[in-house]
Amino acid sequence: MPATQNLLSLIQTSSLQVPIAASLLELLPDAALLAHLDNQRILAANSAATALTAYNYRQLLRHTIPQLLQDFDLQRDLQPANAKQYFQRTLLAANGKRHLVRVTCHPIGENTPWVVLRIHKAIAHPQTTPVPPTQWENQFIESIERIIQLIETGPPQKALWEHLLRAIQPLTEARLLAFYQVSSTGPQARCIATLPAQTPLPMVLEAHTLAALSMPLLWHPGAPARTPLEGVADTNGWRYLSCVPLGTGHEMLGVLCAADPERRPSPRLQMALHTMSKVFTLLIHHNSVLKNVRYQNARLAEEVETYRLLAEHIPMGVLFLDADKRIQLLNPMAEALLGYQNDEVLGWMVEDVVIGADNFSQQIARAMQGEVIHSLGAKCELHHRNGYAFPANVQIIPTSQASQGPRLLVLIEDISQHEAMANQTRKLEQQARLGEVTSIFAHEVRNPINNIQMGLQLLSVSLSPDEATQDTLQRMQNDLQRLTELMDSVLAFSRSHVRKQHQPLDLRLLLSNLLGRWRARLARQKVQHRFDAPENLPPINGHAPSLEQVFNNLFSNALRAMPDGGTLVVRITPQISRKGKRSLRVDVADTGIGIPPEIQEQIFKPFFTTDQQKGTGLGLAITQQIITDHQGTIQVQSYPGGGTIFRIYLPVPEAPSSAPDTNEKETRS
Template identity: 35%
Template structure:
């Protein structure tokens, strides 16, 4: 019985490990001179072609060569150094070029045990060139970053200044300037400059845009083409590069770069063109932003005026969206309807404008181009449920052929209705005044006749006759009726009061004597109380007598059934502001 495994009959192949030839090919891919070194014996195992070119050896001669022979100054403890980078002197053997080369050597271990190391060799001049190139690249990137951030400055002058500083770093040119066209004067003004301003003119003729409409590089000793070139020659500049700003058919200026000592290279003009395009974009963006700001300012001003007019309008203004929901109300609409604008926002207009079915007819939302719809006088309802008459108009607001919103104008006619009623009352009062005036004139004539007759009767009675008192009271009644007629006439014409000194004690006692017979009939006694020292007052005696008569008459009517006592008191009082007053109570 055969017990051997079937796998024992299979021949296993292992992938061969890479040899030194493979490593040598890899070393050739490295850009610097490189050596593969055995760290134990300090022997060179492999070298790439760049190492052979640097040392003057062939690759075969470098193989198994002593590392110490090439770098005599390499310290013994180099394996433990950190970092493993040294500035050494590369010394070729006697049979080769004996010139000592200053190099920088960097060692990198290839394995964890540290048995093999790669030595990268770079001459000091190469390193300095590389560092200079890296520095230059860093400066270019920083300049490009500065140029990209220029539009973020607060104003156009700061933006152009930063752009020119970035351009100076890109070109290595000490002088850059921007000349912009001034249409009103047909010249090019220097709007921004970086460097000594005295080397370039402040203003150029507009013909420079025609001569220098394409990028151009002038060098010292060459023929001048324009006044700008002549100014550069007069300032002893080594070169002057220019590129137009703007579009080919709409130039707006020139970008100028110049230097006194450094000669331009082949990249100078392309970089100037690039900067001109960047600055053109900045200027165009500034023009666009300026126009947008002006448009925004105009829009805000128009909006402010519209809002002020809308808020000050006595008509209620309701803005309604195309879906027939309310957007807002102006203050007059809030006062008319009793709603706050925030309360009705996005509410269907039918819930607010209650009582009108045809305020917004369908054709306003379906047919564009309709100017205004007049709904006429409509009875609407306020929030508290009260009805009022209003004149309603609806205005569609169109955006081209699209309905943007609807504006409903409401004029509250309730005040006009009140004014109409008041006018009716005034007309009625005017008619009543005319009738009253006629009546008063007709009544005054008989009263005057009675007064004249009483005066004649008084003359016919002897002085001590008891009838004299009766005639006197009748004469006073006639006078009182005459004053009542004057009061009636005051309904239709203003009253002119005649102010004079009035003794309240005598006036009221005389008035009570006139009322005494009537008081006796209704079983009313009267009592008169006057504070001693009560002063006289200023007033119209007839008007005051009318007031006292009205008060006495009211008191008599109140006590006419059961009788009573009518008390009249006159006293002096002092008000809170220490002003003396006379109080009469009936």
């Protein structure tokens, strides 16, 4: 034996040609073949091989390994998953005899695609001579070890069943094995694997066949063929067919079959099939559980992704806490509201991040007991990291129950905009009532003013033009005219509080048309103008006549600030706030004398004016009221001698509005 090993080592480590290898094979005591790994052709053989196979040397060289050794494939059986010390196969001799032999393989190096096959001394075929009990017991242990190895390596499903059939073949001593598994889509079983790969067995067993195979079956020649499997065995002249059901209780999972075309069944066949049926049943259950776990994991991954997307896009701050009240997740809205980054506060106590609510810790404790907290109170204020406070509605919801306690979901909603809208609504309601009273008052005062003015006119006509009282009468008439204009402004101011019907507007078109109507007046006063606005601006919701009144007032103020000429610039710029809110910014800039700093904060107050002769002090107050009615804001920046910029922000609707129906005729109305 040591000499044989040394000879094999020499063959494996030498750079040999085929004739030299053939000479070295003659030194081996057992039958030996040299074969090519790729095409599996026999390259050389020793005299022991020709004696065993009953082929001469030239005949052997015309054969391949699968033609000589039944169901033996070098490329398949020499894979790492099939690695073992020997293979038991049937040798097909030239004289028609079959010999059960053991084959050991010895690849030659890494760069040479050759392999030496040692075919050990032939033994009597089990067709006439059963396998000795001791040898069968060793094969049983080897088969179990190989099954365990296959389960651990986990090859693909179809390959797994083929390898399992190959592992149990020595136990059944059958040349043909087949495994059928009940389909999950209907009452039938499909053939999953066979040994050898090509058999005449049907690929599908219908429901009535499965019912007949619910008990172990052993068919012999001459017995009636009650199933398609028995019909195939009878037609092909097989010596026997044995089938055992797979499953537990009343649940049938499949069928395991064994057959042989030449030899009678081994006395240990039924025991081997019964034992292996338990193994196959366990593996089917294992695969079913594994498939279900994978499906559940996939569903869980989808749900996690769905929750992640919801948390990222929900318009509320979301904090997820573990059972120790430590932060596990902070969504983008919570990051914006509180001023912290998610990665920064992971593992922090929630009380170190959510600051401002006096009863927050107390409500967290109640939520830990399973109570849902819908609000922390009507006047709950939280603090941003930078220190500023904002009104918030906070909800605390217990979720899954952990071993240490429930996990908590904290929802934070910034209600500052809601409160601002509520305050604005109340303010508008008060102003509407005030406007109604003001309108009635102005109407009642206008009649006496008209009567007084008519009386003064008649008195002036009745007196001589040279009368000294004519100057007094003229001043009184001028004061009455100013009082009339003031009442008209008061009426306009009161009506500005009444909300108009808003509709989609093209702000660029509105301002372009409006500047066109101002072009002549601007030219007369030697004022150049420039209008900058990008194409395809989003529409706003507004009342066109009211917005025209705003910009007419701003243009008029700009002209009064540039008595000697100058430049008027109107610019529209799209804006996006930190919270993703869209708006249009309109800048109306002039190069006039500017507004002194001490009065910039007062220019929007009613009746404040720097022109006591012509102004009423309500123009900018009305302008601010109209912009507020459009849910916008107006600001002023001015430098004495350096000009003034009025900056207006008008919100763009959240949902896309229909195409604006603002034509020139409507804009000029």
